Amino acid sequence: MLTLKLITEQTDRVIKGLNKKHFQGAEEAIQKVIAMDAERRAAQAALDQKLAASNQAAKEIGALMKAGKKDEAEAAKAQVAALKSECKELEDKKTRMQTEMDAFLCTIPNIPYDEVPEGSSAADNLVVKLNDKMPCELPANPKPHWEIAKDLNLIDFDLGVKITGAGFPVYRGLGARLQRALINFFLDQARAAGYEEIMPPTVVNQASGYGTGQLPDKEGQMYHCEVDDLYLIPTAEVPVTNIYRDVILNEKELPVKNTAYTQCFRREAGSYGKDVRGLNRLHEFSKIEIVRIDTPEHSAESHKEMLEHVEGLVQKLGLPYRILRLCGGDMSFTSSVCYDFEVYSEAQKRWLEVSSVSNFDTYQANRLHCRFRRTDSKKIELCHTLNGSALALPRIVAAILEDYQQADGSVKVPDVLVPYMGCEYIR
RNA sequence: GGAAAGAUGCCGGAGUGGUCGAUCGGACCGCACUCGAAAUGCGGCAAGCGGGUCACACUGCUUCCAGGGUUCGAAUCCCUGUCUUUCCGCCA
Numbered sequence: 001m002l003t004l005k006l007i008t009e010q011t012d013r014v015i016k017g018l019n020k021k022h023f024q025g026a027e028e029a030i031q032k033v034i035a036m037d038a039e040r041r042a043a044q045a046a047l048d049q050k051l052a053a054s055n056q057a058a059k060e061i062g063a064l065m066k067a068g069k070k071d072e073a074e075a076a077k078a079q080v081a082a083l084k085s086e087c088k089e090l091e092d093k094k095t096r097m098q099t100e101m102d103a104f105l106c107t108i109p110n111i112p113y114d115e116v117p118e119g120s121s122a123a124d125n126l127v128v129k130l131n132d133k134m135p136c137e138l139p140a141n142p143k144p145h146w147e148i149a150k151d152l153n154l155i156d157f158d159l160g161v162k163i164t165g166a167g168f169p170v171y172r173g174l175g176a177r178l179q180r181a182l183i184n185f186f187l188d189q190a191r192a193a194g195y196e197e198i199m200p201p202t203v204v205n206q207a208s209g210y211g212t213g214q215l216p217d218k219e220g221q222m223y224h225c226e227v228d229d230l231y232l233i234p235t236a237e238v239p240v241t242n243i244y245r246d247v248i249l250n251e252k253e254l255p256v257k258n259t260a261y262t263q264c265f266r267r268e269a270g271s272y273g274k275d276v277r278g279l280n281r282l283h284e285f286s287k288i289e290i291v292r293i294d295t296p297e298h299s300a301e302s303h304k305e306m307l308e309h310v311e312g313l314v315q316k317l318g319l320p321y322r323i324l325r326l327c328g329g330d331m332s333f334t335s336s337v338c339y340d341f342e343v344y345s346e347a348q349k350r351w352l353e354v355s356s357v358s359n360f361d362t363y364q365a366n367r368l369h370c371r372f373r374r375t376d377s378k379k380i381e382l383c384h385t386l387n388g389s390a391l392a393l394p395r396i397v398a399a400i401l402e403d404y405q406q407a408d409g410s411v412k413v414p415d416v417l418v419p420y421m422g423c424e425y426i427r
Numbered sequence: 428g429g430a431a432a433g434a435u436g437c438c439g440g441a442g443u444g445g446u447c448g449a450u451c452g453g454a455c456c457g458c459a460c461u462c463g464a465a466a467u468g469c470g471g472c473a474a475g476c477g478g479g480u481c482a483c484a485c486u487g488c489u490u491c492c493a494g495g496g497u498u499c500g501a502a503u504c505c506c507u508g509u510c511u512u513u514c515c516g517c518c519a
Contacts, residue, residue, distance in 0.1 A: 044477055048488040055488085058500040062445045065499090077499045084499085098476090248474085369475095378456095380474085 001105040001367050003382070007033055017111025020328035022120050029108055036101045043097055047090040054083045106216070109333045110363040116337050119327025125340070126325040129311075132344060135318035136404050136412055142347040145401040146278035149175060151409060152426055154401075157278070167268065167276070167283035174426045178400075179286060181420035182393050183261050186288040186313065190259035190390060193309050195290055198260040200239035203230045208242040211368045213334050223265050232265035236289035237387045241368065244293055248380060249372040255302050256293040259390070261286065279394035280352065287392040292385070293370065296362070299384035303337070303359045306388050310341055310355050313391055316416045319399050320344040322351065336361040341391075343399040352395040357388030 007014055007030060018026035057080045064073040117126045149155035154175025160168040171179050191197060209215035209231050214222055223232040233239055240260050249256065264287050268276075279285075290309065294302045307323070314321040324340045331338050335358035342351035362382040365371070370383045404412045410427035418424055 041477065044488080048477065051488055054499085058498095059446075061499045065445080073499080080499050094476095378472095 001102070001363065002108060002110065003362060003366050004033075004037055004105075008037065014111055018109065020112050020116065020118060021109055021331065022329040023109055029104075033101065033105060033108070036097065036104065040094065040097045040101055043090060043094040047087065047094050050083060050087045050090060054080060054087060057083065106367075110336055110360065112328045112331060112335075113337045113359075113361075115325070116331065117325060117327045120329035121327075122330050124327040125330055126327065127322055128325050128339070129321075129323040131315075131322065132320045134320055134344075134346065134403055135414070136406070138346055138403070138405060139407045142402060142405060144278065144347040145345070145398040148401045148405055148409075148411060149278070152411065154178070154426070155279070165283070167281070169279070169282065174421070174423070177421060178397060178417075178426070179393060181417050182396060183286060183288065184420050185417060186390060187259065187261055189309070189313060189316075190288065190290055193257075193305075195257045195259035198236075198240055198243070198258050200236060200243075200260055200262065202233050202239070202262050202265075204233055204238055204242065205230055208238055208245070211242045211245045212238045212364060213367065214238060217333070220269055221267055223267060233262060234266045235264050235287060235389075236260040236262040237291060240289065240291045241364065241370075241385060241387065244370040244383070244385075245368045247370055249293065249370075249383065251295065251372050251375045254294050254372060254383070255298065256291075258291045259288060260291070261288045264392075279398045282394055285392060285394045288390050289387060290390045291387045293365075293383045294386065295372065296381070296384055299359055299361070299386060302384075303357065303386055306357050306386060306390075307339055310357055310388055310390050314341060314343060314354070317396065317400065317414045319396070319403060319414075332356070332358065334358075334360050334363050336363065343395065343403075345395075345399050345402050347402040347405075348398075352399060354391050354395045354399075355389040357386075359384065359386045 002014065011030060011034070015026045015030050018030070023029075057076060061073050061076045061080070064070075064076065117124060119125065143151075146155075146157070152175075153173055154171065156170045156172060157166075159170040160166075163170065187197060203225065206215060206229060209219075209222065214231070214234065222234055225231070239262070240258050243258070244256070263284055265284050266282075268281055268283060290306060292299075292302050292306065311321075311323065321341060321343050324342065326338045326340060338356055338358040340353050341355035341357070342353050344350075345352050361384055364385045365382040368385070370385065371380050372383050373380050400414060401411055404414065406412055406425070408427075410425045413421050413424055413426060
């Protein structure tokens with residue numbers, strides 16, 4: 001959530017930012033927060049005063065007891081009784097206001113950076129880089145990946161339906177091996193770039209879901225194990241970022257660079273049509289995530305490095321790709337700036353999103369209470385958090401199958417994956 | 428799943444009703460000593476929400492797992508929950 005400091009000190013900027021993000025009723029919402037904050041402060045001040053008086057009285061009574069002046073102590077006790085109920089009332093009021101304000105703050109999205117283009121939908125996203133070179137010469141009528149996967153016995157969608165349901169494919173043979181090859185390739189690349197590999201739990205508690213912002217608003221997007229009140233993670237971002245919940249890092253520990261491969265689970269309620277065909281949208285999929293935590297002054301540089309890393313991955317795989325700078329209206333709730341990577345699927349004639357690389361500024365850190373201590377001043381400040389997919393497997397697999405398909409029905413293995421696959425062609 | 432014990436600051440570990448935000452040790456930081464280091468000595472060393480200040484200083488309140496309760500007063504007593512450890516059972 002946005003910090004109160006930002007809202008109170010740079011009100012105009014916040015309102016402008018929210019408008020850019022196409023958040024309805026920005027002005028009113030911000031004025032409401034400011035009013036709530038003022039009220040909260042007043043309640044706090046009033047409560048503090050009463051508590052101070054009550055603490056003082058307790059001390060005096062203690063002193064009287066010690067001095068053996070029982071009568072005077074008893075008299076003082078009677079006087080304190082009144083204070084007590086007042087305290088209770090003020091306390092309740094303060095807690096209620098704090099809770100209300102926090103809940104309301106959570107409904108206000110992050111504000112975009114200046115570099116974020118204006119716009120309300122995906123159509124307004126800015127293509128900042130385009131590389132549409134195909135890795136191979138394709139057959140006259142290229143097949144979509146679901147046909148290739150079926151012909152080469154790589155993925156069995158029907159079997160997944162039998163075992164679990166739609167959106168849970170079964171990978172087998174070279175299809176399964178391709179999954180493992182990509183996971184290892186991506187992790188090796190991340191390690192080479194200095195990211196520490198993490199293998200976190202794939203099930204998290206409420207506090208973690210809240211920390212990264214999936215809860216409370218996006219509750220319906222996650223699978224929920226009600227008996228234990230745990231959630232299946234929609235991305236490794238959740239458990240990995242939560243490592244740093246309620247943590248104060250030292251400045252010299254920054255930037256933190258973590259990577260993790262996990263299975264990701266998404267309910268994707270409401271999705272339909274050609275979007276969900278084949279591997280385009282699944283309920284369970286593999287993804288390698290990179291997460292960074294950095295100082296405010298260095299986070300932009302970090303973000304750039306992450307973008308270069310992800311670009312390196314798609315380049316090495318030889319896939320046609322483009323990079324989009326998302327416009328204000330299409331960015332996620334929590335990000336300050338976000339770039340999407342898309343690879344081109346020749347057979348489907350469409351771009352498939354394989355990565356989003358975002359800087360959340362302090363928005364996520366504020367909710368997480370992820371802070372760092374300055375080496376010089378010893379002051380504590382909120383960190384900046386960033387993350388990105390590097391990369392999500394299914395659409396990469398779709399693109400590889402489609403863009404590397406050969407006239408004889410086989411699929412050429414991208415050079416970088418050959419050592420991981422142990423073969424040059426999938427046939 | 429059954430039984431028992433426990434949860435205190437970065438870590439270890441005291442503290443069973445009043446001046447305890449918390450003894451002590453370690454780690455860490457600063458200073459002194461040293462050519463430098465080690466050793467030693469001295470000092471510092473929690474966070475949150477407020478007030479205050481240009482910024483400090485200074486200052487009120489809260490927090491000893493969480494939430495309730497008893498009391499004038501709770502780290503300390505009571506209740507509930509969570510988690511951890513050990514033993515038993517089960518088990519990849």
